[in-house]
Amino acid sequence: MKLSFSLAGAVILGWLCCTPALAQKNSTFTKQDTLRGSITPERAWWDLTHYNLQVSVNPADSTIRGTNTIHYKVLEPKQVLQIDLQPPMRIEKITQNGKPQQVRQDGNAWFVQLSETQQKGSINSVEVHYGGKPQVSENPPWSGGITWKRDQNGNPFVANSNQGDGASLWWPCKDHMYDEPDSMKISVTVPEKLMDVSNGRLRKVVQNSDGTKTYHWAVVNPINNYGVNISIGDYVTFSEKYKGEKGELDCSYYVLRDNLGKAKEQFEQVPLMLKAFEHWFGPYPFYEDGFKLVEVPYLGMEHQSAVTYGNKYKNGYLGRDLSGSGWGMKFDYIIIHEAGHEWFANNITYKDAADMWIHESFTTYSENLYVDYHFGKKAASEYVIGIRRNIRNDAPIIGTYNVNQPGSGDMYPKGANMLHNLRQLTKDDEKWRSILRGLSKEFYHQTVTTQQIEDYLSQHIGHNLKPVFDQYLRDVRIPKLEYQQDGSKLKYKWSNVVTGFDMPVRVFLNGKETWLEPTTTWKELNGIKKNTTVKVDDNFYITSGKVAAK
Template identity: 60%
Template sequence: MNWMKSILLVGALTISFVARAQLFPHGETFTRQDTLRGTITPERAWWDLEHYTLEVKVEPEKQYLSGSNTMTYKVTGKPDRMQIDLQAPMKLTKAVQNGEELPIEHDGSAHFITLNQAQEQGKSYDITFFFSGKPVVAQRPPWDGGLTWQKDSNGLPFIANANQGIGSSVWWPNKDHPSDEPDHGVVLKVEVPENLMDVSNGRLIDTKHNRKANTKTYTWEVKNPINNYGININIGDYVHFSETYQGEKGALDMDYYVLRENLEKAKEQFKDARRMMEAFEHWFGPYPFYEDGYKLVEVPYLGMEHQSSVTYGNAYGNGYLGRDLSGTGWGLKFDFIIIHESGHEWFANNITNKDVADMWVHEGFTAYSENLFLDYFYGKEAASDYVLGTRMAINNDRPVIGTYGVNYEGSGDMYYKGANLLHTIRQLINDDEKWREILRGLNREFYHETVTTKQVEDYISDKAEMNLDPVFDQYLRDIRIPVFSYTIKDGTLAYRWENVIKSFDMPVKVWIDGKEVWLEPTTQWQSKKLDIASPTLIVDRNFYVAKMNVMGE
C-alpha cells in the first residue's frame, strides 16, 4: 500500500465532498456519507465535547427507543453549523437551545443544525436533541452492530446494544467521531419496565419508580471521558454481586450483573475478573477508571469493551466459546471474553484512536494482553506458545492500518498480527522490565486521551531508544512477512532480509549450533565468519518472520 498516497486521496475526498463514490488504493469504494462520518468536518471542528446527559425510554415489546441528549460543548474555533449524527431508521425530531427550536438540515446520517445564538469562543453551551424510533436490530452482534432484543429462559426481555463498528449514532444522536470524547463524562437515565433493570456505564446514583407508567428509571454517572461506542444499555432480570479489589490506586469496586438463573455459575467463572485486574495493573498500570468502578455485565451476545461496563456472553466457560484460538491449550486457561474485553479498558477506553483507521491500537494491544495475562500467571514460555499459536489466524490480506477520514478500519489482522508485532518488539528491546515500563508509560502519557498511531509508534521508539519506524511500516502498512534469507558455505554465513520494504533493517536473534547470536540484516547481503563449517541455524521463534536457506539445505 502506498500509505502517503492513501492519505492524500482521503484529503482530496475530504476537501471536495463530492457525492459520488470514489475508489481507493485497495479497491475500497467510499461515499459522501463515509466522509461525513469519518472526517473532522468544518461543522465538527469548531467545538469540543464536554458532557452528555442521555435520557432514553426503552419499550421492549415495540423495540422502540425515545428520549433526548443534552450536550454541553465548548466553542474552540470559528462557529459554523453543527453536525450531529443519527442513523436511520432513528429520527432526530428536534434540536433546542435556550428554549428555541433550531433549524435542522438532514443529510443521510448527518444532521446539520443552524445555531441562532451567538457562540463566543472559550465559552460553554448546552443544546438538547430529541430522538425516537426503532433502531437497527443487530443480526450478528457484536460484529454487525445495533440493538439486540431477546428474551431469557423465563420469557423476560433481555436487551443490549453493541455498536463499535456501525457507531453509537445507530441508536442515539451524538458527535459520532472517535477523536472527541466528552471531557467530563456522561449521565445516562434509562427508563425500563418495572420488572427489569438497566445496567449502564459508571456508578448507579439513582433509581426512580414511575408508578403510573409501571416503569423504573435508572440513572448512571460516568465521571471520566468516554468513547461514544463504549456507552451502553443492558436490560434484563439482573441480579448483582460484588467485591472490592485493593489495586494500585486503592480500593476498586468490582460489580457483576448476571441473569438470575446464572448467578452461581457467574460467582465461579467471574473469578477471572480479579485475576485479570491483578495481571493488567502489573503490565499496564492502574485501572484507568477507579472513579467509575469496574463492571462485568451478562448480555445476549458474545461481549464488548464498554467502558466501566464490560459486557459478557461467553457461556460461562474458558476459551472463546470453549475453543482455544491459539491451538496450544493455553487459551483454555482463562475466559477469553473476560480477559480480552477487560484489556480494552487500557487500550481502547483509556487510550482511544482518533481515527478508526488506527484501530490496531485498540485490538493489537488487547490481543497481546491475552499473552501477557498468561505470562503473569503461567510464565514466559506459555505466553510465547500462545501468541505464536495465534499466527495461524493471520491472513496478510491487506494492511493493518486502514484508510483515514472515511471511517474505515484496516485488516482483521489488527488483532493477532498486531499482537505478534508487539511480541517481536519485546524481543528487540530484550529487557522485560523496560518493555513493561513502556506499556505502563503509554497509559500514563496518553491517559484518557485520543491518539494517532504515529504518537504510539513514536513513544515506543523513543522509550526503546531505537528507530522502530521500519518495523512498524513493515507490519502495519505492508502485507508481506519478512524473510530471513541466508546461506552458509565454507564456514561463512551470508544473510539479508527479503520480502520487505526498502528501509527494513530489523535486528534478529538466531541460534547457530545452539549458541545465541544477534544479527543486523538489511536488504543487502552481509557476511559473518563462523567457527564451524556447516552449523545449524535457527531463527528465534519469537520473531514474526520466515526463514529461507537460499542453497536449499
C-alpha cells in the first residue's frame, strides 16, 4: 500500500478497497456474473448442511490440493447440482457413494449430473477432488486470492482473503451467501515447522510421516463461505478467558514469534471490544467456537471465530485516524472493526452481495459504539461525524441484485451515519440499545435481506423508515432542510430528497431543543421570536440553509 497520498485520499481508497469489486462497477453483466450471484435452479433444490474440507497446502510450489465432502438435504427431487470453483483451480473428479459422477464445466460453475435419484427430504453428499495453483491476491485483502509471503525469518507466511471474489477461488463450494452449512470440519496439512489456524476449535494435530502436520479444526455454528480461512505461519500462541454474557469465552491469539511481546500489549483491546459489543449487540455469537485473533500478511478480515489481523500493532488504521477527530487513535481499527463483523457479517449475513451494507454499515457504526462505551457519547458523535469527510455520494449504497455486485463504498461512512440518524430518531438510548440487541437475537445465525432489516427497524423505532432508507441507501443526494423566517413564523421543508421523505429532525431555536417533522411541502411553526437562530443538530447527516421567501 502506497502511503504517499493524503490522509483523506488514503481513507477513501481504503473504504473503496475494503469493499470488493467496488472499483469495477459493471453496467453490463455476464452469464458468469449470474451464475455466481443468483440462486440458480441447480442451487435452489438442495440445502447445504455440512462441509468436510481437507486440504494440503504446499508453500514450496504455491499449490493447494484436497477434497471437500459436501453434505446436503434434498428440498426438491432434482438431479443436477451446481458447485463453484474458479480457474486456475480444477475439479479432478466428483463422486457420490464412491461412484464417479458426470461433470460439465461452465466457467467458474461445475454442474454435476447425479446418477442416483435424489429423494425429497433425504440427506446426501458428494465428494469433490480438486487441486491446482489458486489465484494469487495482488493486493490483499482487497483483491481475492491466496497471499504467499515469508516472515522476517524466511518462513512461509500464507493466508487467504476472498470476500467478494468468492471462496471458490481456492476451494469448491456452493459459493452463494444465501446458504450456509450448519457446521464444518477443516483439516489443513502444512510443513511440520508451520502451523495452520482455521475457524472453530482445534480438535487435534497429526504428525505425518512425510514431514508434514495436519491441523483438524471444527466449526459447530453456521458459517459463510468467505469466512472460511487458512492462516499458515511460524506462529506462537497465548490465550485468556473472557467472562461474558454467556459464560467464559475462550480467546486465543496466534502471532509470528517475533511479535509476541507487541501482540500481548496490543491485544489487550480484545476484552475491551467484547465488553462494548456485548453491551450494545448482545452476546458474542460463537461462544461454542471461541474467538481467535490471528496475524496474517495483509491488513485483516472478518473470518468467523478466527479474525485476521495485520494492522502492524498500531492504533488507528495503520496509525491514522479515519475520522480526524482524534478518537480514532484510541483503538486499533482492525481489532475493533473486523471483530465487529462477528455480529454483522458472520452472525447476521446478507443473502445477496447487493445488500453488503448490512455488514459494513453496522460494523462501521460499531466503531462509534465502541467509542461511546469507553469514552462517552460526545466522543462517539465526534467520531462518526468525523468520518463523513470520506463520503463520496458517487453511487447508491445498495448494489445490483443477482450478479454478485455490491454498491458504493459509502456503505462504510454514510451507512454508519444513517444508523446514527436512526439513533437520534429513537430518542431513547436504552431503546436503541435494545433494538440493536434485538437484531442480533431476531436474526441469530441467519442470512437476511435489506427488506427484513428495514422492516425490523421501522417496527421497533415506531416510524415508517422506508423513505429514509430510500434516501440514504438508494439515492446519492444529501437531504437539505430549507427554512424561512417571517416574524414569529418559521417555515421549513425538505429538499433534495426522494418522494415522501419525512424524517423528523432535531434543531435548536435560540439554543432550545425542538423537534421538527418536515415533509417535502412547507410546514409552519408559529410563536418563535423574531430573528431566531436556527441550528440543526450535527448528529443528523443532512445539510440546511435559509432560503428567501418567494
